[in-house]
Amino acid sequence: MVTTTAQEQQTYSFFESVEKSFDKASKFTKWESGILEQIKACNAVYRMKFPVRVGNDIEVIEAYRVQHSHHKLPCKGGIRFSEEVNQDEVMALAALMTYKCAIVNVPFGGAKGGLKINPRNYTPFQLEAITRRYTAELVKKNFIGPGVDVPAPDYGTGEREMSWILDTYISLRPGEVDAYGCVTGKPLHLGGVRGRREATGLGVFYGLRELCNIKEEMDRLGLPTGIEGKRVIVQGMGNVGYHAAKYFHEAGAKVICLIEWDGAIFNDQGLEPDEVLKHRNATGSIKNFPGAVDLEKNTMGLELDCDILIPAALENVIDGKNAANVKARIIGEAANGPLTPEADEILSAKGVIVVPDMFLNAGGVTVSYFEWLKNLSHVRYGRLGKRFDENMNIHILSVIEDMTGKKVSDKERKFIAHGADEVDLVYSGLEETMITALHEVRQKMLDNPEIKDMRTAAYVCAIDKVGASYEQLGIFP
Incomplete structure (x- = not known):
């Protein structure tokens, strides 16, 4: 007879892992079981298959769009192209979007989309045909629109x-005045917003920087306050991981290890993310970077001694098998679902602070919200006030100089006179959002000592906000 251990029996799908975390947190809320079931359930799952000509052949594409919650509209969530896409994954990511938006006070319901393809296997022309056909399928079922569902x-x-999606939507909905708000993450010339590209990585930095500035938390970990000198490991050198590593490096942290799918490099004195990126672009890999040591296995990087570990790649990279070997004091989940429930339990018992994905990587949806607002208002941020502010600042400075008889340097004058433009306002809004969310989650733990980890506290915050929305809508008489 084959026997298995209790740990081996505890295997969960991604969506089941999200539900497990939800159930763990729900006992700390006031909502009755029926309301909790409604909050947890996916409201609409659209699974489609459509034909697209690829070369001389017809290929049937499998795709999904899941709207997890309609407590607020529109729904919001990205679209991924990956051979690993399946219904369970898309449902889990849509659920996380609901909770993520609630925590950072972005008025969207959660959604997610996915196409089961490897984009590297197609030419740009073929990818365009697939994307446009997918968009047309969404339009047919009313699964896209500035007031319905906004992909990213x-x-x-x-x-x-996103440009292809926008163009297809406009062609199928001519004359819709707010059509540019049907999708976010667009290029600037098509209604995008400055700061969107780096938003998720920058949000990760803002959130972890604020945690590191809380003396009580750092004292508990035996670490000094602040970012400077912290030893950081980042897994994933995509858009999110690169920008997170870049901002930590610029703030004075030591990025001692960078991990990619094909290898990992280590330098105890710190790595320069921009130079590593140049090396990868030139050679196709981060391996053999000058001055760094190549690790035997890329997964070994997750287990190196460090202050902050930032998984910024795919889900379930830290599980019940390797969690005990993780030596980081703080784990910042830049990716979606990088820790399994078993890993959470092990790391919590070790006293590791896990800053959960459901608000730490919310920078992307936060700035997407700003882009959506920009599209609905039909005006660029800063356009109306920038010059007025600059003229006023210069006038005030001139008055002060006349009164004091002292002149400031040209550099200081330029800094003082500067009026906020779009990227300044986006960064400011993102920073405020991440700092507020961190303290809100932390306050939930302080208010209820039975809540032992930030993930549970974050879920409690999200559940309470979504439940209150349903209650206010009168959906539960």
């Missing part, structure tokens, strides 16, 4: 794909 980039997609 995700793994395997970017500004180019």
Whole structure:
């Protein structure tokens, strides 16, 4: 007879892992079981298959769009192109979007989309045909629109794909005045917003920087306050991981290890993310970077001693098998679902602070919200006030100089006179959002000592906000 251990029996799908975390947190809320079931359930799952000509052949594409919650509209969530896409994954990511938006006070319901393809296997022309056909399928079922469901980039997609989605939507809905708000993550010339590309990585930095500035938390970990000198490891050198590593490096942290799918490099004195990126672009890999040591296995990087570990790649990279070997004091989940429930339990018992994905990587959806607002208002941020502010600042400075008889340097004058433009306002809004969310989650733990980890606290915050929305809508008489 074959026997298995209790740990081996505890295997969960991605969506089941999300539900397990939800159930763990729900006992700390006031909501009755029926309301909790409604909050947890996916409201609409659209699974489609459509034909597209690829070369001389017809290929049937499998695709999904899941709307997890309609407590607020529109729904919001990215579209990923990956061979690993399946219904369970898309449902889990849509659920996380609901909770993520609630925590950072972005008025969207959660959604997610995915196409089961490897984009590297197609030419740009073929990818365009697939993307446009997918968009047409969404339009047919009313699964896209500025007031209904607003997609965004995700793994395997970017500004180019969002441009194709926008153009297809406009062609099928001519004359819709707010059509540019049907999708976010667009290029600037098509209604995109400055700061969107780096938003998720920058949000990760803002959130972890604020945690590191809380003396009580750092004292508990035996670490000094602040970012400077912290030893950081980043897994994933995609858009999110690169920008997170870049901002930590610029703030004075030591990025001692960078991990990619094909290898990992280590330098105890710190790595320069921009130079590593140049090396990868030139050679096709981060391996053999001058001055760094190549690790035997890329997964070994997750287990190196460090202050902050940032998984910024795919889900379930830290599980019940390797969690005990993780030596980081703080784990910042830049990716979606990088820790399994078993890993959470092990790391919590070790006293590791896990800053959960459901608000730490919310920078992308936060700035997508700003882009959506920009599209609905039909005006660029800063356009109305920038010059007025600059003229006023210069006038005030001139008055002070006349009164004091002292002159400031040209550099200081330029800094003082500067009026906020779009990227300044986007960064400011993102910073405020991440700092507020971190303290809100932390306060939930302080208010209820039975809540032992930030993930549970974050879920409690999200559940309470979504439940209150349903209650206010009168859906539960």
